[in-house]
């Protein structure tokens with residue numbers, strides 16, 4: 001199912017990346033921002049990103065064709081008028097989202113889906129008093145959604161099951177990989193998993209078991225090699241000849257012993273200060289922006305590689 005018309009509200013990092021996702025997959029995109037300056041910068045910055053996509057062979061059409069599907073709208077009502085799906089990407093402030101969702105409900109067609117990119121707010125926190133709340137959901141992306149396909153779909157208790165089904169089909173058609181979070185939970189899935197890993201990495205760092213650089217190496221050159229194409233369950237299923245049950249029989253005791261010695265970790269300021277000093281020595285603050293662009297180019301190369309491998313397997 002393709003959504004013909006998409007409204008992207010909020011044109012910061014995430015909004016711009018969503019505009020790329022939808023325009024690249026053939027939808028018309030209207031993008032709006034409360035800040036005229038941000039809105040004016042959106043299409044030039046999207047064009048620059050798309051040039052990078054083109055240089056990695058990731059576009060099936062010209063940059064001009066894709067950009068021609070995107071319109072910057074100074075008026076919220078104009079952006080929403082014909083939308084089949086609204087992707088909200090404004091600041092992570094619950095009152096601002098609540099006020100905006102009232103407007104989204106008022107200014108859109110009754111069957112339009114209203115999705116929030118929120119990283120941490122459940123849909124129930126900002127859609128409760130809305131008449132059309134059955135069509136509201138969270139569609140939580142990873143930064144940037146144009147390069148990392150996962151999107152977590154999570155409804156409030158009053159979200160209609162068909163809202164999730166329709167959203168799944170739309171994001172899939174747009175080239176994303178939607179997963180459904182069956183009921184609301186703080187952090188959804190990705191940030192809970194990332195949080196568990198960060199707690200342990202920081203705790204090991206605090207206790208002096210390894211440097212920050214070596215802990216990054218453990219993930220980059222160890223766990224993440226497999227994780228870039230399979231999840232932790234499939235990983236352990238292949239790590240014992242009898243699969244996951246065999247793995248649990250062999251190594252479950254070790255993991256239970258590790259877990260029983262683990263204390264809750266509360267992100268102490270001195271540990272974070274030490275980590276920050278180590279990271280700033282490796283990457284001065286004024287080089288973070290450039291390194292982020294490098295990260296995006298690496299993600300593009302990885303996407304191109306994955307596409308080639310998947311084409312070869314098809």
Ligand SMILES: NC(=O)c1ccc[n+]([C@@H]2O[C@H](COP(=O)([O-])OP(=O)(O)OC[C@H]3O[C@@H](n4cnc5c(N)ncnc54)[C@H](O)[C@@H]3O)[C@@H](O)[C@H]2O)c1
Pocket residue numbers: 009010011012013014015032033034035038088089090091092096100117118119120140141142143
């Ligand atoms: N940055 C990330 O890594 C990331 C990842 C996943 C989800 N998110 C979520 O996406 C959303 C946007 O994050 P971001 O990093 O793009 O923020 P950002 O600060 O880069 O952009 C937010 C934009 O929203 C605009 N805005 C604020 N209030 C508005 C309103 N009422 N109407 C229209 N525009 C408004 C601002 O002018 C700004 O341009 C947040 O909810 C965030 O939690 C962020």
